[in-house]
Amino acid sequence: MGKTILEVRDLCTKYITRSHEDVYAVDHVSLSLEEGKSLGIAGESGCGKSTLALSLMGYYFPPLHYSSGEIIIDGRSITGMDPDTVRKTILGTEIAYIPQAAMNALNPTQRVIRFVEDVVRAHRPGTGKKEIYDMACARFAELGLPPEVLEKHSVELSGGMKQRTVIAISTILSPKVLIADEPSSALDVTSQKMVIKMLRSLMEKGYIKGMIFITHELPLLYNVTDDIMVMYAGQIVERNSARGMVFSPLHPYSKGLMGSIIVPEEGVREQKLTSIPGTPPNLKHPPRGCRFAERCAYVVPSCRHNEIPMLELEGGHTYRCGHSAQHLREMYQDEQK
Amino acid sequence: MKGYRRYFRKKIFWFLITLAASILLNFILPRLMPGDPVAAITARVAMGMNDASAVRRIYEEYARQFGTDKPMLQQFVMYLQNLLKGDFGLSFSQYPRPVADIISSAVGWTIGLQLPAIIVGWMLGNLLGALAAYIRKGFDRVVMPVSLFVSNIPAFGMAVILLVIFALRLKVAPISGAYAYDMIPNLSWAFVRSVFRHYQLPFWSIVLTAIGGQAIGMRSMSIYELNADYVKYSRFLGVPDRKIVGYVFRNAMLPQVTGLVLSIGTMIGGALVAEIIFSYPGLGSALLTGITRLDYPLISASTLIVTLMVLVVTFVLDVIYAFIDPRVKAAQFD
Numbered sequence: 001m002g003k004t005i006l007e008v009r010d011l012c013t014k015y016i017t018r019s020h021e022d023v024y025a026v027d028h029v030s031l032s033l034e035e036g037k038s039l040g041i042a043g044e045s046g047c048g049k050s051t052l053a054l055s056l057m058g059y060y061f062p063p064l065h066y067s068s069g070e071i072i073i074d075g076r077s078i079t080g081m082d083p084d085t086v087r088k089t090i091l092g093t094e095i096a097y098i099p100q101a102a103m104n105a106l107n108p109t110q111r112v113i114r115f116v117e118d119v120v121r122a123h124r125p126g127t128g129k130k131e132i133y134d135m136a137c138a139r140f141a142e143l144g145l146p147p148e149v150l151e152k153h154s155v156e157l158s159g160g161m162k163q164r165t166v167i168a169i170s171t172i173l174s175p176k177v178l179i180a181d182e183p184s185s186a187l188d189v190t191s192q193k194m195v196i197k198m199l200r201s202l203m204e205k206g207y208i209k210g211m212i213f214i215t216h217e218l219p220l221l222y223n224v225t226d227d228i229m230v231m232y233a234g235q236i237v238e239r240n241s242a243r244g245m246v247f248s249p250l251h252p253y254s255k256g257l258m259g260s261i262i263v264p265e266e267g268v269r270e271q272k273l274t275s276i277p278g279t280p281p282n283l284k285h286p287p288r289g290c291r292f293a294e295r296c297a298y299v300v301p302s303c304r305h306n307e308i309p310m311l312e313l314e315g316g317h318t319y320r321c322g323h324s325a326q327h328l329r330e331m332y333q334d335e336q337k
Numbered sequence: 338m339k340g341y342r343r344y345f346r347k348k349i350f351w352f353l354i355t356l357a358a359s360i361l362l363n364f365i366l367p368r369l370m371p372g373d374p375v376a377a378i379t380a381r382v383a384m385g386m387n388d389a390s391a392v393r394r395i396y397e398e399y400a401r402q403f404g405t406d407k408p409m410l411q412q413f414v415m416y417l418q419n420l421l422k423g424d425f426g427l428s429f430s431q432y433p434r435p436v437a438d439i440i441s442s443a444v445g446w447t448i449g450l451q452l453p454a455i456i457v458g459w460m461l462g463n464l465l466g467a468l469a470a471y472i473r474k475g476f477d478r479v480v481m482p483v484s485l486f487v488s489n490i491p492a493f494g495m496a497v498i499l500l501v502i503f504a505l506r507l508k509v510a511p512i513s514g515a516y517a518y519d520m521i522p523n524l525s526w527a528f529v530r531s532v533f534r535h536y537q538l539p540f541w542s543i544v545l546t547a548i549g550g551q552a553i554g555m556r557s558m559s560i561y562e563l564n565a566d567y568v569k570y571s572r573f574l575g576v577p578d579r580k581i582v583g584y585v586f587r588n589a590m591l592p593q594v595t596g597l598v599l600s601i602g603t604m605i606g607g608a609l610v611a612e613i614i615f616s617y618p619g620l621g622s623a624l625l626t627g628i629t630r631l632d633y634p635l636i637s638a639s640t641l642i643v644t645l646m647v648l649v650v651t652f653v654l655d656v657i658y659a660f661i662d663p664r665v666k667a668a669q670f671d
Binding site: 090092107123 | 567571664
């Protein structure tokens with residue numbers, strides 16, 4: 001087992017709405033990421049994936065607020081740090097972020113290199129222009145981006161190029177953890193492939209030590225990440241290796257999610273494509289007990305009353321369901337027959 | 338670089354077309370007004386004369402001199418020829434004073450009054466708007482309604498309000514003119530002081546009306562930019578707030594530059610009335626005299642000067658825009 005690079009314990013963050021109601025979009029989330037590994041987070045829209053991404057940064061601004069829990073990056077807890085300190089010493093250097101809408105992530109009136117200068121100087125004040133330029137050139141070249149991009153404005157770049165530029169800028173200071181929020185969702189397959197290749201090479205070359213990859217595209221996760229975590233209504237419902245998650249999902253929601261996609265591998269032609277009925281619950285007033293109960297095909301009365309804890313199986317496989325793993329598997333098998 | 342050249346060639350082409358059209362309109366429109374200016378002048382000169390044929394001769398003499406007896410097309414050609422020589426002709430109303438003389442003495446006052454006023458108003462307005470967007474809360478709650486209120490007072494309304502308060506009630510400012518009526522323009526200290534005192538009310542009446550609109554525009558642009566994705570992204574990379582504020586206000590300013598140019602364009606139109614209220618000896622007052630007395634050359638020349646100013650400013654804006662906004666550059670130069 002490698003060194004834990006990112007550990008999150010019982011993190012809760014909330015949105016405070018205009019009517020002063022608390023919405024817990026991230027509810028007691030715990031996760032850990034080992035050095036050299038990548039973790040995928042999946043779920044349907046509105047399940048709290050993106051909020052989790054933002055929450056992991058340890059820097060909150062309205063309407064998102066920190067509530068409780070702890071974030072530890074490479075052995076150092078960043079919880080309770082003064083926000084300005086987090087911004088100066090953590091963001092960009094310890095943990096970095098690739099936004100969901102990379103298309104608009106670059107200031108339209110600024111050349112890429114000027115922004116790179118601002119980013120580098122925010123953490124290493126007084127670095128010379130030439131030094132930054134050389135450093136950026138080298139890094140861009142290594143990641144397969146032409147250095148001319150540095151002299152361009154964002155309007156002059158194509159969508160895929162913009163996304164890769166954003167990734168290169170986010171990781172220019174070699175942060176330990178990279179959080180990629182749907183980095184390839186808006187791209188065509190060719191650009192998508194290049195983005196994935198780039199993220200992989202960042203890992204391989206050791207510029208980043210761990211990655212959290214958030215997406216709703218499950219086939220992509222299976223190809224990119226080591227582990228997959230499934231989120232539902234602000235909670236983690238299951239975590240397993242990518243392979244385990246795709247081929248034998250345990251939680252009924254994970255199963256529904258995996259059943260609703262096509263994995264381009266042998267045997268899928270015979271599988272039926274299914275969908276999950278209903279919509280996720282309103283997080284303003286989350287239901288008692290299992291949050292998936294309303295939509296679950298295997299629901300029993302006790303699901304709606306008892307808080308369901310995370311259960312651990314062998315090999316780091318965890319899940320959150322009122323049924324035992326064995327019972328679930330038996331039910332799934334009966335269905336197949 | 339080829340793109341630049343094509344862009345500018347296109348801009349210059351349109352600049353010239355607009356100029357030609359405006360010269361034509363500036364020539365024709367005053368002459369479409371009802372009334373015969375030459376008859377008016379003749380009546381003034383021939384006051385008390387009984388001899389009808391003498392009056393007729395005087396009329397014909399003037400008509401010949403002004404060229405109003407010739408067909409419109411021929412007049413226009415003459416007008417163009419003179420224009421090329423920088424000659425605007427003689428004024429009807431202040432005969433025999435050349436129009437060029439009237440304009441050149443007026444245009445300095447107008448530009449001296451309006452340009453600083455518009456620029457100061459623009460800068461103050463943008464500053465207020467930017468602060469309102471950035472601070473929000475109480476500050477915004479005061480600035481917004483006040484700006485809305487003030488921006489809806491026309492320049493002449495503001496002029497009258499200021500005039501009543503400061504000149505009539507408080508008696509801290511002179512009522513009219515650009516300098517004390519008993520002074521002759523010179524560079525003495527006393528004259529400069531007098532000009533400065535007379536400058537205040539017209540200046541602030543224009544500044545105050547300009548502030549409101551600019552502040553409202555800047556506020557909403559800044560709020561929009563503050564919520565842009567690049568702001569969030571920059572924050573998450575640890576870029577300090579003062580840098581981000583720099584990005585935001587630079588981008589929010591871009592449409593405001595258009596606002597500045599447009600307000601320079603409406604300089605004469607909008608603030609003309611303020612000039613008239615304060616009897617400020619500018620282009621506005623000259624144009625008003627010209628219109629009331631059917632002084633074709635004076636009207637044509639004043640409006641031509643205004644048109645020229647607007648055209649030049651817009652042209653300069655187009656050029657500047659290509660440099661300050663890469664999006665415009667990308668769209669135009671391809």
